[in-house]
Each structure stands twice: as C-alpha cells, then as structure tokens.
Amino acid sequence: MTKVSERSLSIKAKLLTEGIRATPRALAGLGTIHKEQNHGLFGWDFEDHVGRLLPDDFVLSDGTVVQFRGNSGSPYVLDADGDGLALFEGEERLDAAGLIPRPPFYSTALADGTPMVKIAQVGGEDCFFVCYQNYCSHFARGQQCLFCNLVATKETYDSVLTRKQVAQIAEVAAAAFAEGNCKHILLTGGCFSARKEVETVVDIVSAIRNALGVDVVPGTVLPSPATNPDHIRAYREAGIAAIGYSMEIWDEALFRAICPGKSSTTGHRQFVAAIEEAVRVFGPGNVYGVFVLGLEPRDTFLDGVRSLTSIGANVVPFVWSPNPGSRMEGHSAPGWSWYVDVMQEAAEVVARSGVPAGTENHCYRCDGNSMLHDALRLRSIA
Ligand code: SF4
Known part of the structure; x- marks a missing residue:
C-alpha cells in the first residue's frame, strides 16, 4: 500500500466539494481504455452531462481514489501531462493523476x-x-x-x-x-x-x-x-x-x-x-x-x-x-x-x-x- 499524504486528503476534499473539469485530451481514452460513469445509483456531478462521457473516478499519486464530480466552473482541471495525466489548479500542478482502467x-x-x-x-x-x-x-x-x-x-x-x-x-x-x-x-x-x-x-x-x-x-x-x-x-x-x-x-x-x-x-x-x-x-x-x-x-x-x-x-x-x-x-x-x-x-x-x-x-x-x-x-x- 502506497503511503498516503495529508495533502491528498485536502486535495480530495477540495475536489469533492468544488468539483472538477477535464480537458478533451485528458479524456481521450474514456469509455474504451478508461472507466466512465454509468450512473448505477445516484448522480454525483454538479451538473448533468447527458451525451458526454465523464470519468467515474481517478487515482492520485499516493493511491487515493477520488470520485469525479463534474463541474464546468471548477478551478480544478484534469489535463494531459507528459505521458500521463495531472491535476492542475490554474498554472499550479497539484499532483499526478491516473484514470482507472475500463473493466x-x-x-x-x-x-x-x-x-x-x-x-x-x-x-x-x-x-x-x-x-x-x-x-x-x-x-x-x-x-x-x-x-x-x-x-x-x-x-x-x-x-x-x-x-x-x-x-x-x-x-x-x-x-x-x-x-x-x-x-x-x-x-x-x-x-x-x-x-x-x-x-x-x-x-x-x-x-x-x-x-x-x-x-x-x-x-x-x-x-x-x-x-x-x-x-x-x-x-x-x-x-x-x-x-x-x-x-x-x-x-x-x-x-x-x-x-x-x-x-x-x-x-x-x-x-x-x-x-x-x-x-x-x-x-x-x-x-x-x-x-x-x-x-x-x-x-x-x-x-x-x-x-x-x-x-x-x-x-x-x-x-x-x-x-x-x-x-x-x-x-x-x-x-x-x-x-x-x-x-x-x-x-x-x-x-x-x-x-x-x-x-x-x-x-x-x-x-x-x-x-x-x-x-x-x-x-x-x-
Ligand atoms: S430517498 Fe432516501 S431512502 Fe429513498 S433512495 Fe434516496 S436516500 Fe434512499
């Protein structure tokens, strides 16, 4: 088990209470390579997104799993970063992030x-x-x-x-x-x-x-x-x-x-x-x-x-x-x-x-x- 950090707890709290956006290039493999939302029970996004796939969740660098709560007005963005993805707030890179493989x-x-x-x-x-x-x-x-x-x-x-x-x-x-x-x-x-x-x-x-x-x-x-x-x-x-x-x-x-x-x-x-x-x-x-x-x-x-x-x-x-x-x-x-x-x-x-x-x-x-x-x-x- 990767050692979790207190910083991740704060990042997760921010993302769950303020939602998150993602760039198109971050979502390139969504629904094929990576797991998308399928709304099996409740909807947790800040706004509906009919016809637009969003991730179900993603993982921070220390293994912390974060639910993706879509909010087009959120200051937090998931974007491509090198060979992978990262989480940004404005210009600040908060952490590496990874989408979860699609079963x-x-x-x-x-x-x-x-x-x-x-x-x-x-x-x-x-x-x-x-x-x-x-x-x-x-x-x-x-x-x-x-x-x-x-x-x-x-x-x-x-x-x-x-x-x-x-x-x-x-x-x-x-x-x-x-x-x-x-x-x-x-x-x-x-x-x-x-x-x-x-x-x-x-x-x-x-x-x-x-x-x-x-x-x-x-x-x-x-x-x-x-x-x-x-x-x-x-x-x-x-x-x-x-x-x-x-x-x-x-x-x-x-x-x-x-x-x-x-x-x-x-x-x-x-x-x-x-x-x-x-x-x-x-x-x-x-x-x-x-x-x-x-x-x-x-x-x-x-x-x-x-x-x-x-x-x-x-x-x-x-x-x-x-x-x-x-x-x-x-x-x-x-x-x-x-x-x-x-x-x-x-x-x-x-x-x-x-x-x-x-x-x-x-x-x-x-x-x-x-x-x-x-x-x-x-x-x-x-
Ligand atoms: S209304 Fe209450 S009891 Fe009914 S499904 Fe929702 S949370 Fe459960």
Missing part, C-alpha cells in the same frame, strides 16, 4: 443480450457494485431524502436496468471477478416489504456466492434495518461478510427533517438497535453505519461515530454535494477544510475505539466519495 465486462453482454454494465458497475478500483432495484417509494409521496437524486438520475441518463434479475447479477459477478480487479461487492436496492427484501437479498448473495465458488462473499449488503433478528442472521447465513445501514444523519431531529420518508418508516433508535444486533451476528468491524456528511453539525456526526464505534461498528460517511435533481440542488456543501477537520477527528475516534477496520470487505479503493478510509490510512489503518 472488460463493460463491453460484454449477458447471454440474454443485456449489456453487463446495465446490471453492475465497478466502484473505485475494486468494488463490484449492484443496485438491484433503482426505485424508492418515498419519491412518489414527495418524502424523499432532501439530498437524494435517485429518480432524477434514472430519468436523466436511463443507463441501467431498473430491476435486475438474480441470475443476471450472478452472471455479471462471475465475469467481473474473473477479470481479477474486483475484490469486494457492495449491494444495495430499493424499498420493499421486509420479507420480500430479505428473500431478494438472500437470493442474490447466494447466487453470487455460487457464481464465485466461495463460502463467504467479501463485501457488504445495505438493506433496510431489520426489526427481526432472524433477518440479520439470514443475510449472514446466505454468505455475505458484512452489512451496513444507511442512517444518513445521526441527529434525530435533523434526520426526521432531511429524510422524511425514511425516518417515518425507520427511526433513529431502530437503526441503532439493528446495528447492535448486526454486530452480534456479523462480528465487530463487519457492520457499517452509512452517513451523508455535510448536512448536520460536526458535533452530532462525531457523537454518532463515538456511539457506533463503542458498540463495535464502523462508519462510512459520504461527502455530500448538492447534486442536480435533489431537493438540495443549488445549495452549498461546507468548505473543504471542514471535511478534512471532521474526517481527521472521526479517524481518531475510530482508531482509538479498536474496532477492526474491516478492510477485507470495504476499503479505500472501493469508492472515491468517502474520506474516512484515507484519514485512517494516515494512521496506518485501512
């Missing part, structure tokens, strides 16, 4: 003719990502989370199947892992009845496990919080190594305000109870509370990190951007230094807690929109 399965179709990339994508450098159903019932009632652009992204790009079949997912997983770059999976989906969701996730995990020929699939499922401990055990017994719950916001009142639909079906305490039970089933370090960082005060978020690590869970905080189609479109995220400070403090809390890093299931190479793994790498964790 061969992106150009392959399933036996039924469906392009594989419409079923699953690669997050970062090594994460096989599947959203088995791009649907959320909260939108129909205007109760969607204020930061979410799931439906707008699907309508704008229509780049993936809304519902993926179990056999399709297993076939793509086999192809992707055979290519050798995928190390982990991340599986998420839409809103179902609890029983239907458990059946669906168990079927998908079992099919992937069989397709890969492993006893336990390295990676994480992100289902709704189970009220029934049997459901948590069913996920584990299906053969997935880790589980996460998207709490989004730790502060209870803000959670209700920012996530009106989600909080009406699952309260803060229910999330915490599900995480506690999941730690008992999956073991310390193999359970995640997933957050959107930048919509609540630093102190309440850090309270959440302290509370969850004290019960043996890890956290994944995604850096919020006010993306198009979400109800927060046009707002501004906190400044980049706020994110650096909060991530450094969160990493201290995680490091002191002694919770196992769980990097065999989700690591710094899995995605470029969280900074906690990078802050932990500064402490030789993750």
